[in-house]
Amino acid sequence: MAARGGDVTVAHLSRAEPAPRPGVVHLGVGAFHRAHQAVYTDRAMAATGDQRWGIVEVAPRSTDVVAALRRQGGLFTVLERSGDRVTANVVGSVAEAWHAPSEWDEVAARFADPRIAVVTLTITEKGYLADAVTGALLDDDIVRADVAAVAAGERPRTGLGLLVAGLRGRLAADAGPVTVLSCDNLVGNGRRLGALVGEFVSRLPGTAGPALAAWIASSARFPSAMVDRIVPATTPTDRADAARLVGAIDDAVVAAEPFTQWVIENDFGGDRPPWERAGVELVADVAPHETAKLRVLNAAHSMIAYLGALAGHETIAAAVADPAIRGAVEALHRDVLATVDAPPGWDLRAYAASVLERFANPALGHRCDQVAADGSQKLPVRVVPTILAARAAGRPSAAATLVVAAWLRFVVAGRSDDGRPLTVDDPARDALRAVPASDAGRLLRAAAVVPPELAADDAWVGDVTRYLDDLARHGAVATTAALT
Numbered sequence: 001m002a003a004r005g006g007d008v009t010v011a012h013l014s015r016a017e018p019a020p021r022p023g024v025v026h027l028g029v030g031a032f033h034r035a036h037q038a039v040y041t042d043r044a045m046a047a048t049g050d051q052r053w054g055i056v057e058v059a060p061r062s063t064d065v066v067a068a069l070r071r072q073g074g075l076f077t078v079l080e081r082s083g084d085r086v087t088a089n090v091v092g093s094v095a096e097a098w099h100a101p102s103e104w105d106e107v108a109a110r111f112a113d114p115r116i117a118v119v120t121l122t123i124t125e126k127g128y129l130a131d132a133v134t135g136a137l138l139d140d141d142i143v144r145a146d147v148a149a150v151a152a153g154e155r156p157r158t159g160l161g162l163l164v165a166g167l168r169g170r171l172a173a174d175a176g177p178v179t180v181l182s183c184d185n186l187v188g189n190g191r192r193l194g195a196l197v198g199e200f201v202s203r204l205p206g207t208a209g210p211a212l213a214a215w216i217a218s219s220a221r222f223p224s225a226m227v228d229r230i231v232p233a234t235t236p237t238d239r240a241d242a243a244r245l246v247g248a249i250d251d252a253v254v255a256a257e258p259f260t261q262w263v264i265e266n267d268f269g270g271d272r273p274p275w276e277r278a279g280v281e282l283v284a285d286v287a288p289h290e291t292a293k294l295r296v297l298n299a300a301h302s303m304i305a306y307l308g309a310l311a312g313h314e315t316i317a318a319a320v321a322d323p324a325i326r327g328a329v330e331a332l333h334r335d336v337l338a339t340v341d342a343p344p345g346w347d348l349r350a351y352a353a354s355v356l357e358r359f360a361n362p363a364l365g366h367r368c369d370q371v372a373a374d375g376s377q378k379l380p381v382r383v384v385p386t387i388l389a390a391r392a393a394g395r396p397s398a399a400a401t402l403v404v405a406a407w408l409r410f411v412v413a414g415r416s417d418d419g420r421p422l423t424v425d426d427p428a429r430d431a432l433r434a435v436p437a438s439d440a441g442r443l444l445r446a447a448a449v450v451p452p453e454l455a456a457d458d459a460w461v462g463d464v465t466r467y468l469d470d471l472a473r474h475g476a477v478a479t480t481a482a483l484t
């Protein structure tokens with residue numbers, strides 16, 4: 001397809017060389033995946049000439065990106081934005097793209113293909129179908145329907161269901177060992193995914209469950225990983241910049257910050273892409289990296305998103321330039337640094353400072369409401385552990401507590417302090433809005449983001465109540481004064 005751009009006719013990005021051979025299946029074709037794992041895999045293949053690691057993209061729901069990638073022979077552009085500099089790189093690691101709901105047979109065949117050695121996932125926190133506090137697999141209609149679908153050999157609907165069905169097909173085809181690599185922001189993401197797959201499999205009726213469980217125990221690995229790159233949602237400006245810099249229309253373009261990091265626990269079931277040649281760190285234990293990243297970077301991101309949105313800032317960069325919000329983040333970082341161990345070779349103070357610098361990148365245009373989405377899934381992983389660690393050590397955690405209150409205020413009020421409506425996208429929204437807005441105890445029980453012992457701690461709930469009251473009366477900026 002061609003379109004007129006100014007006086008030149010511009011065509012879609014298209015591939016002249018053959019696509020790499022499929023070696024990786026990826027579930028969840030979002031912007032983050034394209035700017036992160038797909039780039040590392042592209043670089044690893046370019047650095048080594050080993051073309052066996054093409055990515056088979058599987059979209060559990062949306063069709064747009066699948067259609068765009070197909071149209072473009074799998075190619076897409078990653079823009080790097082920093083200050084007023086923007087550069088463009090075309091990424092060639094995508095071999096195929098499939099839409100699971102309408103093309104399940106093709107997807108199942110890829111899982112059962114012996115050339116596939118690794119399955120990666122970016123299905124977001126809520127895609128794990130786990131209770132955010134206990135980590136256990138949910139027992140709701142969605143999970144029950146998917147367990148029944150896998151048992152009947154039919155197409156599952158969730159990412160987790162697709163994975164289990166794929167593993168079952170792999171066992172049936174005797175396609176060999178596989179590594180399942182979670183790339184979502186959860187602590188112990190691989191271990192948790194392995195446990196959730198195990199719970200899912202144990203609910204399969206008859207002998208299917210034990211047989212699959214035994215095969216998974218012998219042939220599948222679930223290493224944990226820390227992933228990091230800020231990748232905002234794509235905008236029309238990104239498409240225009242890609243057209244200008246690459247000279248082609250790109251409907252799958254993504255824009256990211258220059259920084260990128262991937263630390264993977266070195267525990268693979270079989271072969272794998274030569275990712276270390278592209279800058280991936282392979283370590284024996286990734287837990288310290290995950291913990292530090294989630295509590296320093298992601299927790300601060302959430303704080304900035306909620307306080308920023310309430311204070312009327314559209315973007316993370318604008319919010320972190322507000323001295324009141326920056327001061328609150330520095331207070332949060334003091335709480336975090338007092339309770340977190342540095343990963344080997346890291347200087348946590350320098351890390352915290354570098355994170356603030358990355359957030360300040362004005363070229364990203366990262367919207368507060370994007371980071372604010374799904375707080376009920378994110379806070380238990382990134383913010384609540386700091387409150388619990390501080391409590392266990394007899395230390396205060398006012399800043400982390402304020403994040404919980406700001407999230408509640410954001411979801412329940414749905415308006416900025418000057419009355420403008422906010423985009424609130426959170427699975428707990430309706431449950432929270434059914435409870436009186438100032439009743440912290442009931443709100444916390446309605447959303448289950450903190451463990452029961454914290455929700456029953458009157459002193460802590462009293463702190464949340466006071467912050468909620470201050471946020472409602474005086475607004476986000478004035479409330480941060482209590483921290484500094």
Ligand code: CS2
Pocket residue numbers: 185227228229230231297298301302370371372378
């Ligand atoms: C963000 C993350 O949206 C969010 O919740 O905190 O997506 C963040 O940008 C990445 O984890 C950075 O690696």
